[in-house]
Amino acid sequence: MTSCRVTWHPVTGHPVTWHPVADLAEFEDGPLLAREAGGVALALYRVDGAVYATQARCTHAGVLLTEGEIVEGYIECPAHYGLFEIATGRAQGGPVCRDLATYPVRIDGTRIWVGVAPDAP
Numbered sequence: 001m002t003s004c005r006v007t008w009h010p011v012t013g014h015p016v017t018w019h020p021v022a023d024l025a026e027f028e029d030g031p032l033l034a035r036e037a038g039g040v041a042l043a044l045y046r047v048d049g050a051v052y053a054t055q056a057r058c059t060h061a062g063v064l065l066t067e068g069e070i071v072e073g074y075i076e077c078p079a080h081y082g083l084f085e086i087a088t089g090r091a092q093g094g095p096v097c098r099d100l101a102t103y104p105v106r107i108d109g110t111r112i113w114v115g116v117a118p119d120a121p
């Protein structure tokens, strides 16, 4: 997939490049997808009909969150059971204390786009 035009992050105001990363139909097999956009490994989540994107690796020890489990709007890390709020990326306490980076998501028809800043973590 190729990237698209540059616009601005809706919260930070920093420029982002939008990347087509998936189709909504890909969630039929489960609510978690692993993707890459602009050199960033992403976890995509489908929660209550909405789609969210965060960095793919846990901030505790770097384990892939796409191997974890969604529990009522939170992603549970499979390694040490750290919890992050999916919509905000907020760490919910030990063993995780650093929030996840989150990325803006746009849906165009059934195509999912994620906005990634050039200097994104």
Ligand code: FES
Pocket (backbone or CB within 6 Å): 058, 059, 060, 061, 062, 063, 077, 078, 079, 080, 081, 082, 095, 096
């Ligand atoms: S690696 Fe995720 S909680 Fe330890």
